[in-house]
Amino acid sequence: MRGGELPEGWEWKRLGDVGKIISGVTYKSEEASDEPQENYIPILRATNINGELDFNNLVFVPSERVSKEQFIRADDIVIAMSSGSKAIVGKTAQATKDYHGSFGAFCAVFRCNENIDKKYVGLFFQTSKYRALISHLSRGANINNLRRENFKSMLIPLPPLPVQRQIVAVLEQAEVVRRQRQEADTLTGALLQSVFREMFGDPESNDRGWAIVKLGDASKVVVSYVGQINQYFCEKDGGVPLLNTTNIKPNGLISNDFRYVLREFHEKNKKSQLHPGDIIVARHGKSGSATIIPDYLIEAQSINNVIIKRSTKMEPDYVRFLLNLSIHSQKMLGLKTGTVQKIINTKQLADFKIPLPPLALQQQFARVVAEVERIQEQQTESKKEIDMLLEGLMTGAFSGELVTNEA
Numbered sequence: 001m002r003g004g005e006l007p008e009g010w011e012w013k014r015l016g017d018v019g020k021i022i023s024g025v026t027y028k029s030e031e032a033s034d035e036p037q038e039n040y041i042p043i044l045r046a047t048n049i050n051g052e053l054d055f056n057n058l059v060f061v062p063s064e065r066v067s068k069e070q071f072i073r074a075d076d077i078v079i080a081m082s083s084g085s086k087a088i089v090g091k092t093a094q095a096t097k098d099y100h101g102s103f104g105a106f107c108a109v110f111r112c113n114e115n116i117d118k119k120y121v122g123l124f125f126q127t128s129k130y131r132a133l134i135s136h137l138s139r140g141a142n143i144n145n146l147r148r149e150n151f152k153s154m155l156i157p158l159p160p161l162p163v164q165r166q167i168v169a170v171l172e173q174a175e176v177v178r179r180q181r182q183e184a185d186t187l188t189g190a191l192l193q194s195v196f197r198e199m200f201g202d203p204e205s206n207d208r209g210w211a212i213v214k215l216g217d218a219s220k221v222v223v224s225y226v227g228q229i230n231q232y233f234c235e236k237d238g239g240v241p242l243l244n245t246t247n248i249k250p251n252g253l254i255s256n257d258f259r260y261v262l263r264e265f266h267e268k269n270k271k272s273q274l275h276p277g278d279i280i281v282a283r284h285g286k287s288g289s290a291t292i293i294p295d296y297l298i299e300a301q302s303i304n305n306v307i308i309k310r311s312t313k314m315e316p317d318y319v320r321f322l323l324n325l326s327i328h329s330q331k332m333l334g335l336k337t338g339t340v341q342k343i344i345n346t347k348q349l350a351d352f353k354i355p356l357p358p359l360a361l362q363q364q365f366a367r368v369v370a371e372v373e374r375i376q377e378q379q380t381e382s383k384k385e386i387d388m389l390l391e392g393l394m395t396g397a398f399s400g401e402l403v404t405n406e407a
Contacts, residue, residue, distance in 0.1 A: 006157055006159075006399075006400055007159070007400035009159060009160050009163075010157055010158065010159045010160075010163075010400055011157075011158055012155045012156070012157060012158070013155065013156055013158045014152060014153055014154065014155060014156075015110065015151060015152050015153070015154045015155075015156055016152030016153065018112060018113055018116050018121065018156060018158065019110050019111055019112040019113055019116065019121065020110075020111055020113075021079075021108050021109070021110050021111075021148055021151060021152060022069055022070060022108060022109045022110075022111060023105070023108055023148070024070070024081075024102070024103045024104045024105040024106065024107045024108055024109075025041075025043055025061060025065050025066050025070055025102050025103065025104055025105065026065070026105045027043075027061040027062075027065045027104075027105075031061055031062055031065070032059045032060065032061055033059070033060045033061075034059065034060070035060065036060055037060055039062065039063045040060040040061060040062060040063065041060065041061055041062075041063050041065070041066045041100075041101060041102055042055075042058045042059075042060055042100075042101040042102075043058060043059045043060065043061055043101065043102055043103060043104050044058065044072075044078060044101065044102070044103045044104065044107060045058075045059065045103075045104045045106060045107065046080035046081075046082065046083040046088050046089075046091070046104075046106045046107055047083075047088065049078055049079075049080050049088070049091045049092065049093045049107070050091075050093065051091075051093060052093050052094075052096075053078060053093045053095060053099075055101075058101070059104070066102045070102045070103070070109075071098075071099070071100065071101070071102055072095050072098070072099040072101060072102060072103065072109065073095065073098050073099075073111070074095055074096065074097045074098050075094060075095060075112065075118035075119070075122070076094070076095045076109045076110070076111055077092050077093070077094050077095075077109065077110040077111075077112075077118075077121065077122050077125060078092065078093050078094075078095065078103055078107055078108075078109055079091070079092050079107060079108050079109070079110060079125075079146070079151070080092075080106065080107055080146075081106060081107055081108050081145065081146045081148070081151075082106040082144060082145045082146065083106060083144055089134065089144055089145065089146050090130075090131070090134030090135075090137075090146055092110075092122070092125040092126075094118070094119070094122035094125075108148065108151075110151075115161065116158075116161075116164070117161060117164035117165050117168055119168045119172075120164040120165070120167060120168050121156065123167075123168065123171050123394070123397075124156055124157075124398060126394065127394045127395070127398055128391065128394070128395065129395075129398065130154075133154055134146065137150045137151075137154075157398050157399070157400070159400065167397045167398075167402060170393065170397065170402060171390075171393060171394065171397055174389070174390050174393050175390070177386060177390075178383075178386050178387070178390055181379070181382060181383055181386050182383075184379065185376070185379050185383070188372060188375060188376055188379060189376075191372060192321065192368070192369060192372055193325075195365070195368050195372075196321055196325075196365065199357075199361060199364070199365055200318075200355070200357055200361070200365070203322060203325060203354070203355055206355045208355070208357070210355035210356055210357045211355070211356050212353050212354070212355055212356070213313075213353065213354065213356045214350065214351050214352065214353055214354075215308060215319075215349060215350055215351075215352050215353075215354060216349075216350030216351060218311055218313045218314050218354075218356060219308050219309050219310070219311035219313065219314065219319075220308075220309040220311075221306065221307070221308050221309075221346060221349055221350040222271050222306070222307050222309070222346065223271075223283070223305075223306055223307075223346040224271070224272040224280075224301075224302035224303055224304065224305045224306070224307055225269050225271075225272040225301070225302065225303045225304075226303070226304055229242075229261065229265075229303055232261045232262050232265040233259060233260065233261060233262075234260050234261060234262050235260065236260050238263065239260030239261060239262060239263065240260060240261055240262075240263055240265075240266040240299060240300060240301050241258040241259075241260060241297065241299075241300040241301070242258060242259045242260060242261045242300070242301045242302070242303060243258065243274065243280060243300055243301070243302050243303070243305065244259075244302075244303050244304055244305070245282040245283065245284060245289075245304055245305060248280060248281075248282045248289045248290070248291050248305070249289065249291060258300075261301050265301070266299070266301045269301065271307075272301055272302045272303070272307070273299065273300075273301060273302075274293045274297070274299070274300040274301065274302050274307065275293060275298075275299070275310065276293050276294060276295045276297065276298070276310075277292065277293060277310035277316050278292070278293045278307055278308065278309055278310050278316075279291070279292055279293075279307070279308040279310075279316055279319055279320055279323075280293065280302055280305040280306070280307055280308075281305060281306040281307075281308065281323065281344060281349065282304075282305060282344070283304050283305055283306055283343045283344045284304065284343045284344075289324065290308075290319075290320050290323040290324055291320060292316045292317065292320050306344055306346050306349055312359075313356070313359070314356060314359070314362060315359065315362035315363050315365070315366045316366075317362070317365060317366040317369045317370075318357070318362040318365055318366065319354070321365075321369070322354060322355075
């Protein structure tokens with residue numbers, strides 16, 4: 001695998017020459033437990049690698065299955081070597097401290113030599129160059145697997161140790177900016193929850209004494225089309241957007257990655273037609289997640305959703321936010337029926353009781369939502385700019401354009 005021209009003092013090194021790769025723990029499925037047990041060790045899997053190590057949904061195995069070398073140490077880089085999803089293969093996350101746990105057979109750990117800045121290598125694994133190499137290596141029959149020998153043969157641009165440390169310092173400062181952007185986004189999202197409770201009180205106890213109504217009495221609640229639809233798909237030109245459960249996001253946003261159906265099908269299935277201000281609720285998948293049809297979507301068709309038609313008795317933003325509150329989502333999930341694939345029961349959802357404040361107060365909340373979403377759009381653009389800046393810094397850093405050899 002060829003590299004490219006590097007500054008003086010830099011050299012291309014194979015990963016196998018700058019560290020060692022340690023295989024994950026093998027164990028029998030009947031030995032594993034989903035709960036902690038005495039003399040059992042927690043095990044990370046490929047799905048626990050999400051930019052950083054995620055210590056939720058672990059599996060636990062007998063301690064005798066784990067060798068001393070397989071315990072995760074500070075600065076170890078955990079790699080997803082195999083997965084049912086190609087998007088996960090090659091993902092990495094670097095441990096920030098020693099961890100009394102290990103990693104499964106579908107993962108590996110890259111442990112750097114002592115004369116290497118460990119964070120430098122960890123940052124290289126976040127670059128577009130690394131991702132391109134992984135994409136190339138994971139092609140073919142073993143599309144969801146990354147071979148150890150292929151990984152060890154990958155090339156990394158290696159400057160002198162002082163320059164490695166200088167690059168890490170610069171990129172860590174840039175990462176601080178991105179983290180601050182994420183924290184601000186989180187605070188903005190939490191703002192609406194705070195405003196909602198300030199205006200309407202606790203919806204569970206209804207401490208403001210609002211009128212209690214059934215959703216079906218305040219609006220028309222119907223199930224959209226359910227059944228085979230492949231024969232009705234068509235190209236975007238001349239077609240009508242089709243919304244399914246994957247287009248419904250818990251934060252109320254709709255993906256623009258729609259499929260399209262024939263207008264003939266759309267006009268025939270009037271009950272499934274969507275209009276601005278309608279609320280759609282996912283029947284399965286992320287059951288209970290609700291969102292509003294935006295004004296720009298003049299017409300659309302729906303499959304496998306429940307539709308709450310726009311009503312003069314309630315403001316869509318209020319209802320959407322109410323349904324997405326965890327307490328109400330859990331109640332709706334309690335309405336799910338079925339055995340193999342559980343779904344939201346439409347009739348029971350129509351009978352679902354909600355507090356209904358005065359319409360003027362709901363409309364005031366909708367104006368706050370509009371202003372917050374305007375701010376969130378600006379933050380989204382800001383995040384894109386920061387991500388592009390950081391990507392540029394990463395590219396420059398690992399090609400020798402960001403810093404000099406004088407450190």
